[in-house]
Amino acid sequence: MTVAAPLATSLQTLQLARLPAEAAPGFDAHEQVMLVKDAATGLHAIIAIHSTHLGPAAGGVRRWAYGSEAEALTDALRLSRGMSYKNAIAGLKAGGGKAVVLADAPKTEALLEAFGEAVAALGGRYVTAEDVGMTDADMVVLARRTAHVAGLPVAAGRVGGNPxxxxxxxxxxxxxxxxxxxxxxxxxxxxxxxxxxxxxxxxxxxxxxxxxxxxxxxxxxxxxxxxxxxxxxxxxxxxxxxxxxxxxxxxxxxxxxxxxxxxxxxxxxxxxxxxxxxxxxxxxxxxxxxxxxxxxxxxxxxxxxxxxxxxxxxxxxxxxxxxxxxxxxxxxxxxxxxxxxxxxxxxxxxxxxxxxxxxxxxxx
Known part of the structure; x- marks a missing residue:
């Protein structure tokens, strides 16, 4: 699989490439599927955008010990489609997306910042939040690199934090x-x-x-x-x-x-x-x-x-x-x-x- 040239960002080792997913289980006319890698931090992730028909593709980022990249891709595709359906029926002004981070490397702040850069590179098409294997504290680290993140800690009685x-x-x-x-x-x-x-x-x-x-x-x-x-x-x-x-x-x-x-x-x-x-x-x-x-x-x-x-x-x-x-x-x-x-x-x-x-x- 060929990975695109590094992004011109503060993390020069970050790489994003379109991931051919049409033949993968769970593919459902997804608008965009991206492979994300960062050699410096060990980040290995997939961002799947199923639909932006109703708004930016919204869905959390999950960190899990997948058996393979193919297994992670299937999970990302199924989860992102589910988010499209979920957000639509809930009446939200949001489409569906999901990200999965393969637990190949330790979850360091540098790795999280690299993922935040990847979210930022999508220009608001994908809005992330915490899911399995992630916390609201992790979202704070992502927010150093992107504004397209929610689930940040807030004072008691306010909206935000752990969903x-x-x-x-x-x-x-x-x-x-x-x-x-x-x-x-x-x-x-x-x-x-x-x-x-x-x-x-x-x-x-x-x-x-x-x-x-x-x-x-x-x-x-x-x-x-x-x-x-x-x-x-x-x-x-x-x-x-x-x-x-x-x-x-x-x-x-x-x-x-x-x-x-x-x-x-x-x-x-x-x-x-x-x-x-x-x-x-x-x-x-x-x-x-x-x-x-x-x-x-x-x-x-x-x-x-x-x-x-x-x-x-x-x-x-x-x-x-x-x-x-x-x-x-x-x-x-x-x-x-x-x-x-x-x-x-x-x-x-x-x-x-x-x-x-x-x-x-x-x-x-």
């Missing part, structure tokens, strides 16, 4: 909408929720549901973290290899994606799937598999939009926390309407959501 709590809030209201539609329950007291992943988002979700009297079973790749939270909340905890087989009312995936496949769906013993993880469906057929089993699926990019709602509000200068929380709370009614449409048409919920999103971004 995780906003994501958790949206998942909570979306889960309640799903439970109301499927189970006819107006509250979560006594509802059994099996939560996969109790990090920033899943942990906040567990605390919120626990405070309302839900019965919880928790699991996390960090078993000690799940055990500590279970003790705090009076919940049960199981291994990550057991959580998807727990008999419960709701399964809430809040870790990495592609966990709903033919085998795992067959093993589910729940009425609802509602969680924050991106790209939960392993294949396009898995939404139909859930529907065939009578399991109501809350499309991931609809229910987990709270974080990007806060990020875009911050980027556009919105300072009212109440206004942003109210916008996040609209996720509940939005999902309720989507569930009604799917029930009336007899289609899977993900099919209905995809069609709505593609229409909004001018692709249908």
């Amino acid at each position: 995780g709590p906003f994501t958790a809030r949206g998942v909570a209201v979306g889960l309640k909408a799903a439970v109301a539609h499927k189970l006819g329950r107006a509250e979560v007291r006594g509802l059994h929720v099996a939560i996969q992943g109790v990090g920033s988002v899943g942990g906040a979700l567990a605390r919120a549901l626990g405070a309302e009297g839900a019965k919880l079973t928790l699991a996390d790749a960090d078993a000690a973290r799940a055990a500590r939270l279970a003790t705090e909340l009076g919940a049960a905890h199981v291994g990550v290899d057991q959580i998807m087989g727990v008999a419960a009312d709701v399964f809430s995936p809040n870790a990495l994606g592609a966990i709903l496949n033919e085998a795992s769906i067959a093993a589910l013993d729940v009425a609802v799937v509602a969680g924050a993880a991106n790209n939960q469906l392993a294949t396009a057929a898995d939404g139909a598999r859930l529907a065939a089993r009578g399991i109501l699926y809350a499309p991931d990019y609809v229910i987990n939009a709270g974080g990007i709602i806060s990020v875009i509000a911050e980027y556009l200068g919105e300072t009212s926390l109440d206004a942003v929380n109210a916008q996040v709370d609209e996720i509940g009614p939005r999902l309720a309407g989507l569930f009604d449409l799917a029930q009336a048409s007899g289609e899977a919920t993900d099919v209905v959501a995809d069609r709505m999103a593609r229409r909004l971004i001018g692709r249908q």
Whole structure:
């Protein structure tokens, strides 16, 4: 793969090149896919811009130990398309993009600054924020090199900082909408929720549901973290290899994606799937598999939009926390309407959501 000549920036070793991605899994007429490398810092990243139809492509940057550049590319493509759909259905003036940083080198300030230079070089077409493997402190370092970053630390009561709590809030209201539609329950007291992943988002979700009297079973790749939270909340905890087989009312995936496949769906013993993880469906057929089993699926990019709602509000200068929380709370009614449409048409919920999103971004 040929990399373009170095940019004329303060980091003379930074290189960007268009990355041929048309044949890669997950490619969906992406507008731009860039390979980013910096020899001095070891930066190795991919920035995927799916659509700028509604505004700048907005989506976080994820740092992960990918097995290969091809694996990282597939993740970037799927995540950026999901951001286009998410931002469109949430009514945001933003398109969809995503960046992934391969964990080939230590996450130094110099590496983060190099990535900030790459974002700046795109001239505002891509707006970044924190995602898995990144923090709001990292966003401060990026902001030394680019203005096209959100999720920066702010004073209490203001919009900004870690978008995780906003994501958790949206998942909570979306889960309640799903439970109301499927189970006819107006509250979560006594509802059994099996939560996969109790990090920033899943942990906040567990605390919120626990405070309302839900019965919880928790699991996390960090078993000690799940055990500590279970003790705090009076919940049960199981291994990550057991959580998807727990008999419960709701399964809430809040870790990495592609966990709903033919085998795992067959093993589910729940009425609802509602969680924050991106790209939960392993294949396009898995939404139909859930529907065939009578399991109501809350499309991931609809229910987990709270974080990007806060990020875009911050980027556009919105300072009212109440206004942003109210916008996040609209996720509940939005999902309720989507569930009604799917029930009336007899289609899977993900099919209905995809069609709505593609229409909004001018692709249908």
